[in-house]
Amino acid sequence: MLTQLFQIALRNDRDVVQARQKAREIAASLGLDNQDQIRLATATSEMARNGFRYAHNAKVNFLVSLEPPKRIEVVVSDSGPGIRNLDEVLAGRYRSETGMGLGIIGTRRLMDEFEIVSSAEGTSVRMSKFAPNQGLSWNPNSIQEAVRTIQRRAPDDPFTEIERQNRELLKTLQELRSRQEELELLNRELEDTNRGVVALYAELDERADYLRRASELKTKFLSNVSHEFRTPLNSIVSLARLLLDRIDGELTPEQMRQVRYMESSARDLQEMVNDLLDLAKVEAGKIRMRPKRFDVHELFSALKGMLKPLLADNTSVDLLFEDASALAPLHTDEGKVSQILRNLISNALKFTPSGTVSVRARSIENRRVEFAVADTGIGIAPEHYETIFKEFSQVENPLQDRYRGTGLGLPLCRNLAMLLGGEIALQSELGRGSTFYLTIPSVYVGEAVSTEEGESLPAPEFHRMPVLYLEDNPSEAHYVEASLRETEFQPILASTVAQAELWTERHTPAAVLADVYVGEEQAWSFIDRIRDRNPGVPVIVTSAHNHARTAYDHGASSFLSKPIDRERLLSELRQLTPARGTRRLLIVDDNEVSRYVLRQLLSQPWLQISEVGNGTEALDALREGLPDAIILDLLMPDMSGFDILRTLRSRPETENLPVLIYTSKPLSDQERTQLENWGAAIVRKEDVSSRLSALPFLDWIRTSGINPQPSGEH
Structure with missing residues (x-):
């Protein structure tokens, strides 16, 4: 519901100046920052000047909405002949001797929402600026107080307004110059960093290639040895069965017992060989699933x-x-x-x-x-x-x-x-x-979805949250895919509505990211179907044009303007999917090598790891924010793991915090009992040496029972 604040009839140039003044005063009274005040005032002034200069009966209405999304709305209307070639103007292709059209394009960039309707009966421009911090302080009383304050204020003369406008312009130019200098400095730093990163990547590629070859040799060795073992083992079992079936005559009771032992031992060895071969296939990723x-x-x-x-x-x-x-x-x-x-x-x-x-x-x-x-x-x-x-x-x-x-x-x-x-x-x-x-x-998620165009959309990975992205622009799709690559989210890219429909028939995404325009289609009907079928799945709408109001009308959870900002995208996804977001793990160990080994073994997209080197730092880190789980060493210089765990269990906020003791210290029965009474799991350092031995850690972290906090700062 919109509440009208002021209306100004544009009868002369002074009224245009007054419209600019009122726009800035309203923005300042309702808490918009200096930049947004200037943007709103400039946009209002530009559209008011157009209405006064090129039409008649022009007027400016200032309104405010207290319903989401809360916003200040300015409507400039007139009874003129309308704007010819409006589509070309909005597309940026129209040029005129008077410069008409450039102001409209510039104004649209300044505002959060911008709509213009023009016909032979007149033109109406509606533009909005969204409230800061969701307009937490906006209510009917604060709006009325802002209106009374503005009404009591006498309007400035045009010269004062022009002088203020010049000061604003100079301030803006100074800020732009400062940002340009910062950008140049940052570019120089990035060039230096990039040279180091290139060298590091070359070294990492060489190391990864070495590890890949070592893994392949190990798998090949296990496979070959297992296959070579199978033939003689099968022969031993077959020969034992021949003897037990008395094909070549009777056996004494003692011989029967010996042959049975031989057969049993051969079958045990055969079982071990089969398991070894299966494990080698799993590690090499060569197990074929047949759903x-x-x-x-x-x-x-x-x-x-x-x-x-x-x-x-x-x-x-x-x-x-x-x-x-x-x-x-x-x-x-x-x-x-x-x-x-x-x-x-x-x-x-x-x-x-x-x-x-x-x-x-x-x-x-x-x-x-x-x-x-x-x-x-x-x-x-x-x-x-x-x-x-x-x-x-x-x-x-x-x-x-x-x-x-x-x-x-x-x-x-x-x-x-x-x-x-x-x-x-x-x-x-x-x-x-x-x-x-x-x-x-219930349905194996390892099956990719094949589309009619011959493309294949991947299946959800069980350790990441799938985000379906409907986008036909390859560069935009590549950017989002790169943005989500090392996170807890798995991007599923669909270039057509048909592909997105087919994928959602087989799988349920954690979230949907949809561009409004996909080829010759619009995505609104697809978004409506998603909301009907899966009301719990959040939908984020993106567009280069401002379709925020339409997106919210179709049940979208959020709207992002293009180009999409990576941090804003991750923040929105993590806020909208809080129960399945990143888990935060704190490692407390004074041994740097042990911390490094754990970081390497536990490297997962869904796991955010932080570390400290002693108990004092651990307690300081806990005061700044609670993790979802802690891996704790027992032997440290300033205080022992027992002291830290005793402190944790004495505080209400950490009494149930999952803790895993990771130590090389031999534990007495009394110490082990004390740790178990405190609800701590125990793993010895010498038992952890490979990715496979790290799986229990990951399972413990994943099932620790504490949901990640809905924060966009992970």
């Missing part, structure tokens, strides 16, 4: 049949599959899901002397499904939660001697779960059993 539609209850039936031989060896354990017939079909790699569940169930059966192993599945939020494998077996102590997910690592237990495994099954399961876009979690208590949770998307 298809399948029912969970049919998968459970197949697993029940495959696992019957294990039940025959342990009749004191019942394997129960809960009914999953009501669960909606999944569209993912059934083989990989089956492999993970088969491994989890077989482990549960091995380490459950008696009782039950139950398997269930249920749908959860965000179109995901959760599988749970629960047993009543020996359980796992909390300090061993991460040990079992390390390659070749096993927990010492009397049952381990009976079921000696490879130590590769669970690491492989975790990697396969990540490939499916999911994760594996563990809940266990020593002596009371364990429950492993596998959570994956």
Whole structure:
């Protein structure tokens, strides 16, 4: 709703000057800064002068809107003959001897909103300036007070106004000159920096190429060795079966026992070789996903049949599959899901002397499904939660001697779960059993969307938030893609409305960024459909023209003028998607090498890492702003990690802050118990040496239970 402040009839040059004065006074009274006051006054003066000079019955109306977006609005109208060639004027192609048209183009650049309508009956120009800080101080009382103040003020004479205008012009020129000098200085600094960056990139490329070759050689070695092992192992198993089937005669009982041992050992080695080969494929990115539609209850039936031989060896354990017939079909790699569940169930059966192993599945939020494998077996102590997910690592237990495994099954399961876009979690208590949770998307998100034009839009990455960008200008699209490349957001670029529609049918974006004009089309209908289908998805509209009002009318969450500013774009995205934004991690360690290793291992687009070298700096950093999690060393010069953790747990704002102890200090039982009572997880420094061993860190950070703060300053 618009509230009228003043109206001025333009009968002579003095009225034009008065219109300029009123525009500046209104802007100053309502809190606009000096630059915006000058812009509003200049735009009003230019349009008022046009109306007075080229038409008749011209007038200026000053209005204010208290509804979002709050703004000062100026309407200049007349009853003249209208503006010929208006389209050419607005496009910047029209030139006249009087210079008419240049003022309109310049005025449009000064204002946040600008609309002009012209016909033979007259011309109307509507232009707006948005309120600073969302107009927090604007209310009916403040507006009325501003009007009364302006009414009490006597108008200046034209000479005073011209003198003020000249001072404003000189001040603006001085600011421009100062900015030009700063820009020249910055350009010189950037040239020096660029030379250093080029040299650094060359060194990094050389190092990356070396690491790539080393990784390829490792994968090739594992693959070749695994394949070479398979042939003799298969031969050993086949020969053992021939002997056990008595093809060449009877065996003594002792010989039967020896051959069975041979076959069992060969099968264990064969299983380890298969797991090694699968791990090598995962690390090399050569695992091929084969998604298809399948029912969970049919998968459970197949697993029940495959696992019957294990039940025959342990009749004191019942394997129960809960009914999953009501669960909606999944569209993912059934083989990989089956492999993970088969491994989890077989482990549960091995380490459950008696009782039950139950398997269930249920749908959860965000179109995901959760599988749970629960047993009543020996359980796992909390300090061993991460040990079992390390390659070749096993927990010492009397049952381990009976079921000696490879130590590769669970690491492989975790990697396969990540490939499916999911994760594996563990809940266990020593002596009371364990429950492993596998959570994956109901629809495999690793499938790209192919368009009719033969282009391919990528699938969402499970560790980044997809932002669909509808833009047909390649340079604009490339700029946004580069702006989001090293952030928590994944840009999905669609050059047509049809491509955007096709992608949103398969996937749900975290946010939509849409240009108004896409080829010969406008994006308003697409934006309306997005708002109808996914009302929770924020939509940001962009345009070189000011379509803010129309964008908000269509339900947009924000409007950005082109060219898009990178920091403004990131700020808007992070404010509109606060629950899934960047997680902030604080590393507290006096050892610079340890901090460097953690930074390298934990480098993720969605993770913002800061670090300090001692406890005093850590407490100072916490006073400036709370992170989402802390990795804390115990041995430091000024205060120990125990002292820091004790301080954290004594304060209400940090009593539940997730803390992971990362130390090389041998812990006594009393120290370990104290840390666990304080709710801290523990990882030894010697156990962390590779990207794979860093996965538990990332899982702990991601599932720490604290949502990132909705800040645009990450």
